[in-house]
Amino acid sequence: MVEILLSTYNGEHYIQEQLDSILENDYSLINIIIRDDGSKDNTLNILDKYKTKFNNKITIIKDNKGNLGSTASFNELLKYVTADYFMFCDQDDIWCKNKISQSINAIKELENKNTPQKPCLIFTDLYVTDSNLNIISNSFIRHNKLDTKVIKDISKSLSLSVAPGCTMIMNKACLKYIKNIPNFVTHDFWAIIMIVKYGIVEYLDKPTIMYRQHGNNVIGANLSGYKYMLYKIKKLNEWISAYYKLFKILPFKVSITKFIFWKIYYIIKRL
Numbered sequence: 164m165v166e167i168l169l170s171t172y173n174g175e176h177y178i179q180e181q182l183d184s185i186l187e188n189d190y191s192l193i194n195i196i197i198r199d200d201g202s203k204d205n206t207l208n209i210l211d212k213y214k215t216k217f218n219n220k221i222t223i224i225k226d227n228k229g230n231l232g233s234t235a236s237f238n239e240l241l242k243y244v245t246a247d248y249f250m251f252c253d254q255d256d257i258w259c260k261n262k263i264s265q266s267i268n269a270i271k272e273l274e275n276k277n278t279p280q281k282p283c284l285i286f287t288d289l290y291v292t293d294s295n296l297n298i299i300s301n302s303f304i305r306h307n308k309l310d311t312k313v314i315k316d317i318s319k320s321l322s323l324s325v326a327p328g329c330t331m332i333m334n335k336a337c338l339k340y341i342k343n344i345p346n347f348v349t350h351d352f353w354a355i356i357m358i359v360k361y362g363i364v365e366y367l368d369k370p371t372i373m374y375r376q377h378g379n380n381v382i383g384a385n386l387s388g389y390k391y392m393l394y395k396i397k398k399l400n401e402w403i404s405a406y407y408k409l410f411k412i413l414p415f416k417v418s419i420t421k422f423i424f425w426k427i428y429y430i431i432k433r434l
Contacts, residue, residue, distance in 0.1 A: 284326075
């Protein structure tokens with residue numbers, strides 16, 4: 164069984180296509196656990212219709228906690244994980260038909276190489292598309308000039324976020340380390356750094372998602388080159404504050420000197 168954690172918010176334009184793509188995947192032992200984060204549009208009605216039609220594959224969490232924001236909403240969803248494997252899911256993408264089976268096969272292979280209780284995380288590449296699903300790039304990783312080898316070193320992983328949460332699959336052993344995500348970091352970044360430190364992360368060099376770019380994306384796929392540099396400059400104070408808070412609450416020590424070196428290195432490398 165794979166549990167798919169989906170947080171929705173004003174997603175009426177794309178949520179049906181996303182749910183259809185998951186339900187049409189070639190791996191059927193799934194439970195889509197959905198928490199709506201206070202939508203003001205027709206999202207909840209759409210979810211209720213899918214729940215009625217696919218009752219055995221969809222669970223809707225109604226906690227009356229309202230709009231918590233993306234990170235806190237995923238934090239709530241993690242509380243409901245009971246399966247051996249779980250995946251994060253965004254509301255506006257399209258999953259390729261073999262995404263789940265490829266991810267399951269990859270993580271089971273990784274587990275077989277290690278002790279059964281070792282936290283394991285697999286992430287993949289994505290197709291970058293426009294709002295109408297026309298492909299802009301066959302590789303999100305190369306499009307954004309990312310280096311997936313950073314997952315072998317915690318200082319490098321802290322300096323460069325390379326793994327979109329929607330591409331990840333984790334085993335249940337990861338829960339111990341990734342729950343209680345700080346609100347000032349994204350859920351995918353937190354998952355990567357914690358499992359790089361305490362478990363094993365591997366990259367599957369295959370696109371498994373049509374990553375839709377549109378005006379409402381929380382984080383898009385066009386931050387590389389000088390756009391990336393300008394974005395970092397504009398967000399400099401926010402960035403420094405977030406890392407300062409992060410280093411204070413991390414359950415392990417980090418070499419600030421190494422972190423700064425690799426942060427500057429990857430900013431320059433991505434120009």
